[in-house]
Amino acid sequence: MGSLAAISARISSNAAARYIVALAAAILAVAARWLLSPILGDYLPYVTLYPAIAFGAWFCGVGPSVLLTVVGIVGARYFIVVPRYSLSIPDVPQGVGLLVFCAGAALIIAIGELVRRDSASLQRAQSDLEERVQQRTAELAAANHNLGELSARLLHLQDEERRRIARELHDSVGQTLAALSMNLAAVGADIERLAKTATTIADSTALVNDMSSDIRTISYLLHPPLLDEAGLSSALTWYIRGFSERSKIEVELRIPENFGRLSRDLETAIFRVVQECLTNIHRHSGSSVAKVFISHADGHVRVEVGDKGKGISPQKRAEIISSPAAIPGVGIRGMRERLRQLGGTLDVQSNGEGKGMTVTALLPAEVAPPPMEARSAAASSLEASA
Ligand SMILES: Nc1ncnc2c1ncn2[C@@H]1O[C@H](COP(=O)(O)OP(=O)(O)O)[C@@H](O)[C@H]1O
Ligand SMILES: [Mg+2]
DSSP: OHHHHHHHHHHHTOHHHHHHHHHHHHHHHHHHHHHTHHHHTTSSTTTTHHHHHHHHHHHTOHHHHHHHHHHHHHHHHHHTSSSTTSOOOOOHHHHHHHHHHHHHHHHHHHHHHHHHHHHHHHHHHHHHHHHHHHHHHHHHHHHHHHHHHHHHHHHHHHHHHHHHHHHHIIIIIHHHHHHHHHHHHHHHHHTTTSHHHHHHHHHHHHHHHHHHHHHHHHHHHHSOHHHHHTOHHHHHHHHHHHHHHHHOOEEEEEOOTTOOBOOHHHHHHHHHHHHHHHHHIIIIIOOSEEEEEEEEETTEEEEEEEEOSSOOOHHHHHHHHHSOTTOTTSHHHHHHHHHHHTTOEEEEEEOSTTSOEEEEEEEEOOOBOOOHHHHHHHHHHHHHHO
């Protein structure tokens, strides 16, 4: 039906073609009727014209169909109606037959024209619709692309902001608290003889020291200075040691000795992946052990964080994997988006019922070997921050 309408539209667009096709149809119809003459004689002389007129009305329009009818009648009268090969004046029965045929032809042409117009307007509406769908699809693709860019920018700004707050906390509030702590210690020594006051002062000193230590920890967790100064290996060793102490979860860290430096973005991304995975293990898994394996081969860094807790159901896994990656900052989805921006991938696997889960991140990366001085600086920096 669709292809017939397309043929009709193609013929309709060319006026000369419409008349030529109609003329050809009339000639064919008269020829077909002539071939049937041994059987029909001059009985029903216009019978083969009906399908030809229906064809003309559908494909060629009113003008060509009228031409087809007239040529058909003249042809039939000349070649079929007795006396043959002359255009005699029709007698009364022939005249009535001719009038009935003309009325039938007019009806077919009128109905054909209505159907033709309907199908043409349907075709126009369809191509309009297709054009609009294509336009909307292009707009959607552009919007998706913008969303991806926006989320990358947001993640980058978040890292910068954390870095800035960490530095501010460490440099200003931390230093002031250290000075205050020293002052209080001095005052405490001066008034030691006033036992009661001295106790309060000692308590306050302890509180200030605790607060100072908390602020230092928060600042380091927001953005560990070791990450910029000494690299991933030292920062992870420091972070995992603190995490194990706070959470009582035993973490096994495997990272090649003298693991070199990566770009700042890659090191931050890997550190955040390990941080998020260990936080998830603490919050959701119920496991008392965890592992963090980092390796480098074939131009890729592979990060594997696993636990032996309650694991994750296939439905939950599918939910996490299929979520739109463009929503930043929501745990696993945030990590996936962060890695995607760096050309990497993140996979979440269940280790089996009650055997925990494993998160694997794969990132394209070239590891630069650390210079000798940097290695010893990293070691001493790690000792200092421990
Ligand atoms: N180690 C894990 N063990 C069991 N379930 C986990 C683990 N890590 C994540 N999940 C499940 O996956 C969900 C999504 O994690 P995440 O995207 O980090 O969001 P959030 O931690 O904010 O809930 C969690 O709510 C939790 O149900
Ligand atoms: Mg989480």
